[in-house]
Amino acid sequence: MARIARTHRPGERHHITNRTSRNFPAFLDDEDRSFFLWLLSELYERFKVEVEAFCLMTNHYHIVAEADLEQLARAMHRLGFLYTQYFNNRHELRGPLFSDRFYSSPVNDPAYHANVVRYIHRNPLAMDADMDLASYEWSSYGAYLGLTHIHWLGTGPTLELFDGSTGMFADFVEDEKHDLWIPTLLDVQRSLAVVSCASPSEVIEYQPRRPNIGLQLFCLLANEWLSSSIASIAAFTGVSETTVRRLLDRAQKGRISDEDFARLMQRTSVELGPIPELPTWWADSWHL
Numbered sequence: 001m002a003r004i005a006r007t008h009r010p011g012e013r014h015h016i017t018n019r020t021s022r023n024f025p026a027f028l029d030d031e032d033r034s035f036f037l038w039l040l041s042e043l044y045e046r047f048k049v050e051v052e053a054f055c056l057m058t059n060h061y062h063i064v065a066e067a068d069l070e071q072l073a074r075a076m077h078r079l080g081f082l083y084t085q086y087f088n089n090r091h092e093l094r095g096p097l098f099s100d101r102f103y104s105s106p107v108n109d110p111a112y113h114a115n116v117v118r119y120i121h122r123n124p125l126a127m128d129a130d131m132d133l134a135s136y137e138w139s140s141y142g143a144y145l146g147l148t149h150i151h152w153l154g155t156g157p158t159l160e161l162f163d164g165s166t167g168m169f170a171d172f173v174e175d176e177k178h179d180l181w182i183p184t185l186l187d188v189q190r191s192l193a194v195v196s197c198a199s200p201s202e203v204i205e206y207q208p209r210r211p212n213i214g215l216q217l218f219c220l221l222a223n224e225w226l227s228s229s230i231a232s233i234a235a236f237t238g239v240s241e242t243t244v245r246r247l248l249d250r251a252q253k254g255r256i257s258d259e260d261f262a263r264l265m266q267r268t269s270v271e272l273g274p275i276p277e278l279p280t281w282w283a284d285s286w287h288l
Helices: 030-041 043-047 067-091 110-126 158-159 168-176 187-195 214-224 229-235 241-257 261-270 279-283
Strands: 014-020 050-056 060-064 103-106
Touching: 014 067, 014 110, 030 043, 030 050, 030 067, 043 050, 043 067, 050 110, 050 158, 060 110, 067 110, 110 168, 158 168, 187 214, 187 229, 187 261, 214 229, 214 241, 214 261, 229 241, 241 261
Parallel strands: none
Antiparallel strands: 014 060, 014 103, 050 060
């Protein structure tokens, strides 16, 4: 199947992330992390990719960068290729390290920009909830606070969102009052139950000989709104992954051809409320 081209504007800001295949660690020690950051530092000179934020975790990384997407794709290909080559040679391994294709999301408004940078810099809390974020060596947060100097890091565009104040930026990153509500599969189930006038268990009940529009819609919303995997939807609903795929196919058709289905989808959307445009759920199942 041909891949869908990514939409972009020249010079657009992107949130980029990738994880390793089979949850294998991407960095086994500080020497690995240092080499990855050295490769990252080369992106501007070679490809005019302006790196604005980063965080290295155990089996994945996050980057915010501004670039033309064609240059960004070339840069990320080089970064992944050279790091994998180094990693395999150093640790006597073979084969691909990262997933086939990096994930990128346009950062096209100030609120999303601020929240993505906040989210990235708070990632280390998944490893230690009591961590002093400024002390985490493998993110750009310390550089934003002036504790370290990274000559190739462009902190200006983000700090401009806070009138250039590192204090305001630090408060935004570290104070939990700025946390966003991220919906779960249970939230989708409850909202769907409310608009369907049914119990939560009924809306995801699977009966092979009687199609359940609620279950079809649940699968569609979980997959599209929360970016939930087929496996996680199957585990939540208690049906097979094959069944989930079949339900998703029916739901895709129903949203176009069935007015009742489309109306139910709209009402569920209103009941659930606005979903923040942050890819938090994309990393929830990773070994951080």
